[in-house]
Amino acid sequence: MTDLSPVTPDFEASLRAALPDAAFKSPEPKYFEEPRGRFQGAAGVVLAPASTTEVAAAVRLAHEAGVPVVPYGGGTGLVGGQIAGEGPAALVLSLERMTRIRNTWPRENLIEVEAGAILADVQAKAKEVDRLFPLSLASEGSARIGGLLATNAGGVNVLRYGNMRDLCLGLEVVLPNGDIWNGLTRLRKDNLGYDLRNLMIGSEGTLGVITAATLKLSPIPATRGTAMIAVPSPDAALDLLALARNHVGDGVVAFELIHEQGYHFLSETLPDVRHPFETPPEWSVLIELGLPSGLDPAQVLMEIFEAAAEAHIATDGTIAQSETQRAEFWAVREKIPEANRRIGSVSSHDISVPMEAIPEFIERGPGVLTEIGNFRINCFGHVGDGNLHYNVFPQPGRSRADHDNERPAIKRAIHDLTHELGGSVAAEHGVGRLKVEDVQAYADPTHLALMRQIKDALDPKGIMNPGVILPAS
Amino acid sequence: MTDLSPVTPDFEASLRAALPDAAFKSPEPKYFEEPRGRFQGAAGVVLAPASTTEVAAAVRLAHEAGVPVVPYGGGTGLVGGQIAGEGPAALVLSLERMTRIRNTWPRENLIEVEAGAILADVQAKAKEVDRLFPLSLASEGSARIGGLLATNAGGVNVLRYGNMRDLCLGLEVVLPNGDIWNGLTRLRKDNLGYDLRNLMIGSEGTLGVITAATLKLSPIPATRGTAMIAVPSPDAALDLLALARNHVGDGVVAFELIHEQGYHFLSETLPDVRHPFETPPEWSVLIELGLPSGLDPAQVLMEIFEAAAEAHIATDGTIAQSETQRAEFWAVREKIPEANRRIGSVSSHDISVPMEAIPEFIERGPGVLTEIGNFRINCFGHVGDGNLHYNVFPQPGRSRADHDNERPAIKRAIHDLTHELGGSVAAEHGVGRLKVEDVQAYADPTHLALMRQIKDALDPKGIMNPGVILPAS
Numbered sequence: 001m002t003d004l005s006p007v008t009p010d011f012e013a014s015l016r017a018a019l020p021d022a023a024f025k026s027p028e029p030k031y032f033e034e035p036r037g038r039f040q041g042a043a044g045v046v047l048a049p050a051s052t053t054e055v056a057a058a059v060r061l062a063h064e065a066g067v068p069v070v071p072y073g074g075g076t077g078l079v080g081g082q083i084a085g086e087g088p089a090a091l092v093l094s095l096e097r098m099t100r101i102r103n104t105w106p107r108e109n110l111i112e113v114e115a116g117a118i119l120a121d122v123q124a125k126a127k128e129v130d131r132l133f134p135l136s137l138a139s140e141g142s143a144r145i146g147g148l149l150a151t152n153a154g155g156v157n158v159l160r161y162g163n164m165r166d167l168c169l170g171l172e173v174v175l176p177n178g179d180i181w182n183g184l185t186r187l188r189k190d191n192l193g194y195d196l197r198n199l200m201i202g203s204e205g206t207l208g209v210i211t212a213a214t215l216k217l218s219p220i221p222a223t224r225g226t227a228m229i230a231v232p233s234p235d236a237a238l239d240l241l242a243l244a245r246n247h248v249g250d251g252v253v254a255f256e257l258i259h260e261q262g263y264h265f266l267s268e269t270l271p272d273v274r275h276p277f278e279t280p281p282e283w284s285v286l287i288e289l290g291l292p293s294g295l296d297p298a299q300v301l302m303e304i305f306e307a308a309a310e311a312h313i314a315t316d317g318t319i320a321q322s323e324t325q326r327a328e329f330w331a332v333r334e335k336i337p338e339a340n341r342r343i344g345s346v347s348s349h350d351i352s353v354p355m356e357a358i359p360e361f362i363e364r365g366p367g368v369l370t371e372i373g374n375f376r377i378n379c380f381g382h383v384g385d386g387n388l389h390y391n392v393f394p395q396p397g398r399s400r401a402d403h404d405n406e407r408p409a410i411k412r413a414i415h416d417l418t419h420e421l422g423g424s425v426a427a428e429h430g431v432g433r434l435k436v437e438d439v440q441a442y443a444d445p446t447h448l449a450l451m452r453q454i455k456d457a458l459d460p461k462g463i464m465n466p467g468v469i470l471p472a473s
Numbered sequence: 474m475t476d477l478s479p480v481t482p483d484f485e486a487s488l489r490a491a492l493p494d495a496a497f498k499s500p501e502p503k504y505f506e507e508p509r510g511r512f513q514g515a516a517g518v519v520l521a522p523a524s525t526t527e528v529a530a531a532v533r534l535a536h537e538a539g540v541p542v543v544p545y546g547g548g549t550g551l552v553g554g555q556i557a558g559e560g561p562a563a564l565v566l567s568l569e570r571m572t573r574i575r576n577t578w579p580r581e582n583l584i585e586v587e588a589g590a591i592l593a594d595v596q597a598k599a600k601e602v603d604r605l606f607p608l609s610l611a612s613e614g615s616a617r618i619g620g621l622l623a624t625n626a627g628g629v630n631v632l633r634y635g636n637m638r639d640l641c642l643g644l645e646v647v648l649p650n651g652d653i654w655n656g657l658t659r660l661r662k663d664n665l666g667y668d669l670r671n672l673m674i675g676s677e678g679t680l681g682v683i684t685a686a687t688l689k690l691s692p693i694p695a696t697r698g699t700a701m702i703a704v705p706s707p708d709a710a711l712d713l714l715a716l717a718r719n720h721v722g723d724g725v726v727a728f729e730l731i732h733e734q735g736y737h738f739l740s741e742t743l744p745d746v747r748h749p750f751e752t753p754p755e756w757s758v759l760i761e762l763g764l765p766s767g768l769d770p771a772q773v774l775m776e777i778f779e780a781a782a783e784a785h786i787a788t789d790g791t792i793a794q795s796e797t798q799r800a801e802f803w804a805v806r807e808k809i810p811e812a813n814r815r816i817g818s819v820s821s822h823d824i825s826v827p828m829e830a831i832p833e834f835i836e837r838g839p840g841v842l843t844e845i846g847n848f849r850i851n852c853f854g855h856v857g858d859g860n861l862h863y864n865v866f867p868q869p870g871r872s873r874a875d876h877d878n879e880r881p882a883i884k885r886a887i888h889d890l891t892h893e894l895g896g897s898v899a900a901e902h903g904v905g906r907l908k909v910e911d912v913q914a915y916a917d918p919t920h921l922a923l924m925r926q927i928k929d930a931l932d933p934k935g936i937m938n939p940g941v942i943l944p945a946s
Contacts, residue, residue: 107715108828108859130719152664163662166639181919186827188858189636190897191625191675192904193912193942194924198671202664219718242580246603248765249692250723292721294768354659355581385661386581424663431665439666446654450931451667457930458923469666 004466005066006088007044014065015045015091018057023049023097031072031092034083039433041070041084041092048094052172052180052211055093059209060178062091068466069093069176071205073147074118076139078350079432081151081204085467093209095146101125102212109217110169110186115146115210122215131217134161138337146210152202154428156333159384160253160290161218163428165201170214173200176207176459186214199454204430205465207458221253221290225297226326229305230281230316234383235359237285239313241384244287244304251300254288257383261376262336269342273335274328276318285383286333336380340391346375346403347410349390353423358383361421365390368413373406387427390414415442431469439469477939478539479561480517487538488518488564491530496522496570504545504565507556512906514543514557514565521567525645525653525684528566532682533651535564541939542566542649544678546620547591549612551823552905554624554677558940566682568619574598575685582690583642583659588619588683595688604690607634611810619683625675627901629806632857633726633763634691636901638674643687646673649680649932659687672927677903678938680931694726694763698770699799702778703754703789707856708832710758712786714857717760717777724773727761730856734849735809742815746808747801749791758856759806809853813864819848819876820883822863826896831856834894838863841886846879860900863887888915904942912942 005011016024025031025046032041049055062069068090072082084090095116102112106129113122119140126133135148137155147153149171154163161167170185183197200207231237237257244252263280266273277284287304289297301319308314320326340348353361362379369375374395381388392410394403403410415425415438425438440448455462455470466472478484489497498504498519505514522528535542541563545555557563568589575585579602586595592613599606608621610628620626622644627636634640643658656670673680704710710730717725736753739746750757760777762770774792781787793799813821826834835852842848847868854861865883867876876883888898888911898911913921928935928943939945 105827105829107711109718110827152668154662158662165668175919175923179919179922181923182917183920185897186829186859186895187825187897187900188828189627189631189825189855189860189900191901192897192899192908192916193675193920194680194927195625195638195671195675196920196923198668199927202666202668207667219722221722222720238580245582245692247695249694249763251765290722292724292764292768292773294773295765300765300767352660352662354578354583355661356578356659382662386659387662422659424658424660424665426665427660427662428664435665443665444655446648446652447656447666447669449652450648450654450669453930454667454672454927457926 004068004088004463007067007091011065011067012045014061015047015058018061019047019049019054023047023054025094030075031094032083034080035076036078039080039083042089044084044089044091046092046094048097050097052174055174055209055211056178056180058091058093059174062463063177063461066461066463067091069463070465071146071150071209073144074139074142076143077147077151077432078429079434081430081432081465081468082147083433085433085472087466087472095144098211104129106131108186110214111217112184112212112214113145114212115144117145119143119145119148126217130220132220133215133217135164135167138334145213149201149210149213150204151430154385154387156254156256156382158382159255160250165198167216168197168201168213169216171197171200171210172212173208173210176464184212184214204432204468206455206469207464222293223291223295223297224289225301226286226288226320226329227301227305228276228284228286228318228329229314230277230284231313232315233359234283234362236313237283237383238355238358240285240308243308247304248289248291248300251289251291252287253290254286255384256286256333257380258284258286258333259379261378262339262380265339265343265378266332266335269339270335273331276329276332277316281316286329340378343393344400345391345393346400347392347407349414350427350429351390351414351418351423351425352385352387352427353418353421355386357421357423358386358388361417364417365414368417369410372409372413373403433468436467436469436471477541477561477936480540480564484538484540485518487534488520488531491534492520492522492527496520496527498567503548504567505556507548507550507553509551512553512556515562517557517562517564519565519567521570523570525647528647528682528684529651529653531564531566532647532649535936536650536934539934539936540564542936543938544619544623544682546617547612547615549616550620550624550905551902552907554903554905554938554941555620556906558906558945560939560945568617571684577602579604581659583687584690585657585685585687586618587685588617590618592616592618592621599690603693605693606688606690608637608640611807618686622674622683622686623677624903627858627860629727629729629855631855632728633723638671640689641670641674641686642689644670644673644683645685646681646683649937657685657687677905677941679928679942680937695766696764696768696770697762698774699759699761699793699802700774700778701749701757701759701791701802702787703750703757704786705788706832707756707835709786710756710856711828711831712784713758713781716781716784720777721762721764721773724762724764725760726763727759728857729759729806730853731757731759731806732852734851735853738812738816738851739805739808742812743808746804749802749805750789754789759802813851816866817873818864818866819873820865820880822887823900823902824863824887824891824896824898825858825860825900826891826894828859830894830896831859831861834890837890838887841890842883845882845886846876906941909940909942909944
């Protein structure tokens with residue numbers, strides 16, 4: 001490990017000599033804060049280059065000077081990966097001026113975008129050419145493609161379309177030494193050597209700065225249908241998913257598990273949100289189908305529901321009869337995170353387990369917490385991906401601050417349970433700074449050694465986003 | 474680069490001390506030859522371990538002694554990656570005794586298999602639990618999962634289900650130092666650090682020996698329909714694919730382009746194969762749909778054909794009316810490679826280009842060859858993946874031997890054209906030993922440098938399959 005240098009006046013002067021004035025941003029607080037308020041970076045230089053060449057020039061200078069580089073996308077990350085650490089003041093590289101959608105190829109189902117493009121803009125552009133860019137998540141109005149790739153983001157359509165990794169065909173990356181790797185391929189089959197694209201995706205800016213990508217589009221399903229179905233248990237939810245897939249295969253686009261606690265929190269904090277059930281069932285799922293023309297989705301959902309009711313894996317259900325009702329169903333699912341924020345969680349967990357282990361995880365979760373304290377739990381998420389958001393709240397009348405001392409124990413208990421069941425404690429939000437210790441605790445030592453070998457080989461000076469994923473030293 | 478040592482009596486003794494007798498195979502010629510007869514390895518020790526621990530023990534000893542290790546799967550690779558090179562006599566590690574299917578999880582759509590499992594057996598096991606393992610290619614009766622992963626194999630269903638990379642969730646790999654990396658996850662979302670799985674997939678045994686994998690299964694489509702459609706041009710074929718996908722989305726499972734030369738070769742060498750058209754059209758496609766229940770695939774194919782005929786992108790067509798006729802259509806596509814072998818190609822090319830560049834590639838291909846000689850061309854393949862098998866044959870009355878001198882020029886001309894159009898000269902068969910020089914010639918220098926850094930970091934002694942993908946020195 002070489003020692004890193006902070007941004008110095010000399011270093012800043014070298015940047016100013018190499019880059020136009022327009023690339024320099026004032027170091028506003030937003031570049032050094034993150035949504036959950038857990039991390040606070042040291043103010044350094046903030047650069048917003050207009051081109052890949054400018055990014056490369058800046059990284060090359062940082063490499064020569066040994067100055068840490070922190071890539072910055074939409075600033076929506078939930079694990080602090082976009083924030084400079086406590087070390088020497090860093091060069092923050094914001095992609096906010098590289099937002100071009102360079103090209104679309106509808107027959108190829110492809111789009112090429114710069115890393116600063118906002119997800120919602122990419123979705124809109126795809127729609128313009130009668131295609132779908134399927135990644136969809138709460139922060140889509142501000143999250144940028146580069147950050148979504150760097151964290152291998154997920155969301156509600158992963159079940160059918162995969163995560164960012166699955167949606168990316170090619171990448172352009174500025175490497176830690178300032179070289180530009182042009183992997184912007186449009187090829188769906190290319191076995192000319194090692195897969196560097198997937199190594200970069202999910203590496204959270206620790207192996208380079210993603211500057212552009214070619215992304216896969218999909219045909220827009222001809223018809224769409226949505227239902228809310230009450231299920232007797234999480235295990236029944238898995239059965240229902242299998243039943244639906246046997247019926248329509250990958251026509252199941254989303255399948256979201258909701259616990260009654262979510263409804264109670266909505267009632268408490270967002271009373272305008274309409275509920276699909278008169279009384280919230282203990283467990284329910286939001287299921288959405290995307291089907292070819294020739295099928296009536298409401299009819300198909302009814303068939304699925306009837307078969308499920310007969311098999312005792314569905315107890316109640318309602319099928320959206322209009323686009324408005326569909327939006328209401330989705331509002332329930334999408335407003336739950338907001339309701340959670342208003343209640344104020346003691347601890348939130350973005351975990352995944354093998355699908356078959358979900359019922360056991362949900363059954364044992366409360367048990368591992370009882371020794372620590374008395375909590376309310378809101379467990380919801382992408383059950384078809386084995387991905388649960390397991391959030392722990394104070395009882396009414398208590399605040400999250402009352403439980404500050406218990407947070408580490410809660411976190412460890414949930415993470416231990418996850419690990420015991422073969423799961424991951426960093427499912428879709430990434431590692432960032434928040435879970436660096438978890439990686440050390442839970443990752444296979446051989447996995448850790450391999451990661452370190454790769455990091456040291458590609459970034460021997462350790463300038464790229466130091467302290468993210470792996471410890472800085 | 475450290476010098477490699479050949480297998481010596483001392484090294485063999487150390488293996489015999491560490492491994493049971495049953496692991497030692499006699500060094501039959503098959504371990505040192507490959508299907509196209511282009512490479513011939515030096516006889517060394519052939520080991521067929523029964524477990525991952527045994528593989529690890531063998532690799533550890535090879536690592537200590539600096540002996541090259543060549544992993545061996547089904548022996549069906551077409552680029553010589555499974556054959557020891559000209560260097561010191563190697564340790565050949567055959568996975569043929571590790572064929573267990575360890576587990577299936579139908580609700581999770583998952584299967585866990587050892588690397589020596591044969592593809593057809595994995596397909597059959599999936600079917601037993603009412604699921605589909607969709608990878609399908611000519612050698613499926615003998616190709617083994619480890620080799621298919623090491624080469625990121627493709628085939629006819631990539632369009633819909635992806636290649637081996639897309640079908641793999643987790644891996645177990647013995648690393649070049651003999652450590653076992655257990656990445657056998659069942660998680661569909663796991664962002665706990667770098668993606669080592671995809672680095673191993675497609676690395677052709679140069680970064681480790683794959684010993685087991687968790688693979689994704691799919692629901693079996695409720696109904697299936699197949700048609701042969703004549704199209705006026707390759708460009709029209711792209712339009713037809715887009716039209717079909719607009720109609721049924723990813724219900725299009727396969728879409729194979731066939732040139733009339735394929736029919737002529739079939740008539741000449743395999744006259745029993747029935748043709749779907751009275752007169753072979755210059756260009757035709759085999760299209761297969763997999764649809765949810767509630768749709769009649771013959772009806773859907775008819776709608777697609779009628780819309781295509783109206784748009785002048787289809788001129789003739791026939792829809793399979795029975796499973797027998799469906800098998801006949803597929804026999805045309807699947808027997809073309811055999812017909813090619815009987816005719817005897819001067820040069821075969823497994824290339825990919827961006828889909829939109831396919832018409833230009835096909836148009837310019839003959840032109841770049843006219844300066845070299847007078848040939849027949851059979852171009853066919855997976856047009857939706859941009860993947861063409863572009864094979865060059867002698868004129869009638871001439872033999873491939875007559876053109877031996879021209880082969881390098883043909884290869885360079887086709888590869889140059891591929892490269893110019895943004896394509897890859899190693900689309901689905903991999904690099905192996907055959908295309909090592911092509912990687913050096915066509916890969917971006919930054920890409921080459923990154924590959925070398927990774928290879929040196931993970932395999933500093935260079936024992937793993939030396940001379941494959943990257944030059945041995």
